Amino acid sequence: MQEKIIKYIEEELANEELDGGLEATEDLLGSGILDSLGMMKLIAFLEDEFGCKVLPEEMVIENFMTVAHVNDYLVSKQ
């Protein structure tokens, strides 16, 4: 799951070329890897790819700060 998310971000969403690839612990929104639109696209991707529904109140730093957070969040919803 984590690899799929990283691949999607690197290939489709990242604002700039990521030297050495995206680390699972990098801050996505705060560091500017993603902008607001990119984060919304990521959420749409997660819903399509993993069949989950991300509730508005779940779009918080605890769940979406890094790919690792996203992964943990998705696991918790399964």
Place this chain on the structure above:
Amino acid sequence: MDFSWTEEQLQFKNEVISFAETKLNDSHLVNDHKLEFMRKNWQLCADFGMLSLSVPKQYGTHTKDIDILSAILAMEGLGYGCRDNGLPFAMNAQMWTVQLPIAQFGTETQKETFLPKLTSGEWIACHALTEPEAGSDVFNMQTTATKVEGGYILNGKKHLITLGPVCDIALVFAVTNPTLGKWGLSVFIVEKGTKGFETSLNKAKMGLRTVPIGDLTFTDCFVKEENRLGSEGAGWSITNHSLELDRCSVHASQIGAMERQLEASIAYVKQRKQFGKSVGQFQSVSNRIADMKLRLETSRLLLYKVAWLKSQGKSAMLESAMLKLQISESFVASSLDTIRNHGGYGYLTENEVERDLRDAVGGVIYAGTSDIQRNIIAKTIGL
């Protein structure tokens, strides 16, 4: 693919049109001239149930929950029947950017405290996001909320806030943790009369002149912790949650207004005679009206698509950006065409044709400029 509406939905739309035409059109010319907000009409709309369209039934005046498609159709009816474009605009601002976030993110106490007062018309609320240096770059805000015992201290200034000068509560976005960037924003419900919270007077503007707009200032303004909406850092998700629905509904009213313009244009060019025949028989005129019809229907299709996507719980990032761009630019173009169709008659303020153009221009600026919508569209399709 099914584009049909139920009898119940159509009946509700017709009731809204009838209500608007008979109750809301008596003083808008004077109000527009004098920059007057018509609290009486706001109350009439609340009593009719319009402000309750965006909240669950227990917080409003309806006996059942209203689905988004029915709400959109009702707002289209309001835009058609109400010749004051400012009133639906202002109502939408409260309904989708204040009431909806409270309904979605609020505690039960917040919902029970604020929503009934707002949907009943007793209180008016504004959404305070924009700042002097944070317009399109909205997350570059300077307003801060510093945590103290029992709450937060707000400092900063909000700018161009719809309904700001007449608000009873404001939904205020502020930075609670600057090191977290977009995750560091939180939202607070600030009540009128709170020490350190001041509103400016209404500011004159080109169009939508019946809607008060102004600045909010917070100077060491203490807000209780129980007035924070959502968790600390939820500002980003609260903004994004309401964005698509706000774009959908505010522009539903403009669809109604564009239909009204089209009907007025057809009626006028059929009865207006020059060179021995109706001016509508000249292709320069009839082609222009055909373009108006095309704009109306393409805009309407996009609107219904976004409303349908939201009714299915789906994301509508691309579609809502296209909708915002399409309708706001179409409303400007069709408003100008309507003046051309009416000739000198349309240029005189007393005949109510030119006002739509003044009202329409704001649409290409507020809630994300047309430039920003094009950026979103381009980025969403991979550029």
